[in-house]
Amino acid sequence: MILKKNVGYLDSIIRVTLGALIVGAGLYFDSFWGFLGLIPVFSGAVSFCPVYRLLNIETTKPNIERAN
Template sequence: MKKNVGYMDSIIRVILGTLIIAAGLYYDSYWGFIGLIPVITGAISFCPIYRLFKLETVNPNAERAN
């Protein structure tokens, strides 16, 4: 599975996902589970939607360094 989510994109996903989960807990709503999607895709640096639309935010120079 090739990474298609860049570093800043993954940081933003994890932060926003955490905020969605926190809002779900605060309002006692199951909608907070939606926050798991950006957290997981940010943590593994892969987004199936990006793959579908042939997008990627990975810096090609950073990919070679790994």
């Protein structure tokens, strides 16, 4: 899978929230800089961050397999 999840739940919520605030500020101030807010919104929505991948960072919970 190309877009393996590397952004955890809380990280996703923070990204979407902050991204939406940036987009809203861009619309309010009539600035094209609000488009930058779409980056964290998208990365939070799909739970994938290319920068995290480059830096080998994951904020997802580790998969713990149970022994049967």
